[in-house]
């Protein structure tokens with residue numbers, strides 16, 4: 001039967017403004033998202049039955065049963081599939097590992113079978129719609145409203161996860177205000193300098209409550225901010241992964257070298 005290989009990129013929330021709360025408790029977001037050139041690798045073969053093998057350096061603790069988002073994605077597409085998931089992204093880390101895997105599987109099955117991805121994709125995770133797009137975008141609502149951004153400069157970054165899981169729901173509950181201001185409009189001429197200047201004026205509203213829940217995030221942010229050439233240090237999603245932005249790939253690589261710690265996942269990346 002037909003088979004394919006695909007890549008599930010890390011999602012990075014460069015900004016994350018929480019602007020309100022719906023009646024069902026979900027929070028309204030206004031977030032600039034980009035995608036890194038690091039991620040999980042997936043092999044998929046259409047089959048009579050659904051099977052999953054999880055491997056790779058970040059496989060530990062990732063569910064191998066029907067609750068894994070890749071099997072739920074195949075179920076949503078109503079096909080059986082033998083899936084191999086090679087985990088390189090830390091789980092429950094604010095970089096959408098599970099959502100990105102699920103989106104990659106939805107797209108792979110669509111391409112192999114011609115089936116349409118159902119609207120319920122969002123039920124697998126709030127980041128599924130933006131991960132289906134897979135390029136720089138603004139995400140609003142609870143994630144269902146995605147506007148693609150063309151002409152974004154490639155950014156050089158370091159991603160750091162301190163190895164402590166942060167439950168997304170608990171971080172949202174720690175917010176003192178739900179009705180924070182949305183992002184300001186993006187500058188008309190987008191280049192590295194104008195984007196950095198604008199990003200510095202925006203926020204991740206979940207960063208404060210995440211540091212309260214997990215003080216190690218504060219240590220990571222201070223360490224990133226102290227590296228040579230760091231122009232912005234911030235947390236992604238609900239944490240605990242944080243990123244530093246640099247003008248050149250060389251500066252990001254050098255920062256990654258000095259930021260190595262035994263328990264930290266440290267990755268120099270390009271963001272697009």
Ligand SMILES: C[C@](O)(CO)[C@H](O)COP(=O)(O)OP(=O)(O)OC[C@H]1O[C@@H](n2ccc(N)nc2=O)[C@H](O)[C@@H]1O
Pocket residue numbers: 013016025026027028029031094096099124125126127128141142143168169170172237238
């Ligand atoms: C924070 C982000 O990473 C930003 O990209 C995502 O919105 C989180 O997406 P996710 O990990 O797919 O989150 P989900 O699995 O959908 O939600 C986990 C829990 O976080 C809370 N949650 C999540 C998203 C949202 N907009 N409002 C919320 O209040 C809810 O309590 C929910 O039960």
Ligand SMILES: Nc1ncnc2c1ncn2[C@@H]1O[C@H](COP(=O)(O)OP(=O)(O)OP(=O)(O)O)[C@@H](O)[C@H]1O
Pocket residue numbers: 061062063067068069070085090091092093094095096097098099101102125127168237238239
């Ligand atoms: N394919 C998968 N990869 C990682 N985790 C998965 C997967 N499928 C299900 N999970 C479960 O989902 C939980 C959240 O993992 P995920 O990596 O999606 O979180 P996240 O990086 O915080 O996402 P987000 O940025 O969307 O908040 C994990 O604790 C894990 O138990």
